[in-house]
């Protein structure tokens with residue numbers, strides 16, 4: 641299957657799905673406090689998606705080849721968990737950091753985004769890892785324009801992570817997204833400038849670097865989903881869904897409560913790049 645180039649109509653629907661996914665992350669933020677379980681976070685998000693947004697949680701029962709169906713509506717990955725953590729009855733405690741990854745389906749289209757949350761006060765090390773990972777995601781996004789390559793994105797991310805002494809997870813990557821949750825192309829979070837596929841206006845994909853404080857090796861837990869660092873070092877991840885526009889990029893997973901882009905991102909809302917207002 642080739643890379644899907646989205647039509648104007650597809651893009652309008654992807655904007656809606658993206659915003660809704662980001663709004664779930666806004667909604668859940670006040671619930672992330674010491675004592676809450678990840679299962680409770682799943683429950684409130686699931687109920688918000690289904691009853692308030694009238695969206696479908698894409699992870700629930702998602703079962704790619706070789707996987708058992710994912711049992712919950714969101715992914716919650718705590719501390720040394722890298723990604724795909726299954727919400728459960730373990731309570732979060734002060735100093736934990738958790739990635740919440742939300743994918744909604746609206747009108748047949750997917751929006752996929754994740755953020756890091758601090759439970760109470762994070763350690764200096766955890767805050768720094770989260771901030772460097774955030775900057776690396778945005779440096780990757782800032783590469784996006786027609787004619788740039790997938791290798792340009794990965795390279796920007798890798799340089800920022802490794803120059804801070806961190807490592808990039810290789811086994812999981814960003815992905816094309818649309819009427820399917822995961823489609824072509826794969827967006828590697830490491831690489832060399834000018835290599836791999838050229839970007840074309842109308843492509844939509846995620847940028848979602850997983851960055852480890854220690855070594856890059858990972859392992860899968862016996863639940864068949866949760867990925868952890870092999871050395872048990874902390875891991876962080878941020879994710880946006882991004883459209884390639886004629887002049888650059890448009891981040892589709894924007895919401896009122898999203899964290900501001902780093903100062904080095906110039907036109908924060910991409911109005912000039914997208915050629916239209918950021919909010920409909």
Ligand code: MF3
Nearest residue numbers: 699702710715724741743752
């Ligand atoms: N949202 C994840 C991603 O960014 C995928 C989660 S698959 C699930 O690609 F089944 F674990 F939800």
Ligand code: CO
Nearest residue numbers: 752846848879
């Ligand atoms: Co994704």
Ligand code: CO
Nearest residue numbers: 741752753879
């Ligand atoms: Co995701």
